[in-house]
Amino acid sequence: MENKYNNHPSKSVYHEKCIAFLNISEKIRYVGIINRFGRTVSGKLRKTVKPLLSPDQARDEHFIESIRQQLRNSFESSIGKTIFSITKNEFVTLVLIPSKTTDDVLYYVTIDNDVPLDEVNDIINKVIEIEG
Numbered sequence: 001m002e003n004k005y006n007n008h009p010s011k012s013v014y015h016e017k018c019i020a021f022l023n024i025s026e027k028i029r030y031v032g033i034i035n036r037f038g039r040t041v042s043g044k045l046r047k048t049v050k051p052l053l054s055p056d057q058a059r060d061e062h063f064i065e066s067i068r069q070q071l072r073n074s075f076e077s078s079i080g081k082t083i084f085s086i087t088k089n090e091f092v093t094l095v096l097i098p099s100k101t102t103d104d105v106l107y108y109v110t111i112d113n114d115v116p117l118d119e120v121n122d123i124i125n126k127v128i129e130i131e132g
Contacts, residue, residue, distance in 0.1 A: 014042035014105075017130065021107065022046060024126045027115045029092065032108040036070060038063030041105060052091060052110075062108060065096050069106055084124050089113065095124055101132050 014033045021031040022044055030051070032043035040062060045051060053061060072082050087094040093115060097107040107127055111120055 011042060015044070017107075018042050018044035020130050021109065021127050024130070025111075025119075025123050027112045027119065028123065029110040029112060030108075032062065034062045034066055034106050034108050035104055036066055036106075038066035043108075065094075065108060066106060069096060069098060083128075086117075086120065093120060095120065095127075097124060097127055097131070099131060100128070107131065 018031045018033060022028055026046075028046065029049045030043065030045045033041045035041055038059070040058075051058070069082065069085075072085070076082075082098055084095055084097045087096075090113065092113050093111040095107075095109040095111065097109065099105045099107065109123070109127060111123060115123075
């Protein structure tokens, strides 16, 4: 359902996307949809997962990732658009996927740290496919 006041999907559409992304794999810990300012538009944590970040840490992390993506956008004319970026941490793998349908949101996905990169790539491809 589109919001009649702008061209952005409604919060319920984003919530449904989060659920669809979580259903891709049991290895996905968290899916968040964040705007270009790092604010969470929608987010869903797998029920069996304990968050690694406090709410304040998550807010700061989302802000940092949105700023990093905006900086990457300045190189698009030279190297092309970012399809996704991966940050491998000791306890979790973070994937950031810019929306193909709007420049206003990023898909922030955390995956168990023991998932091999080929499986991470499969998850990324499925997120991109579902995104539209």
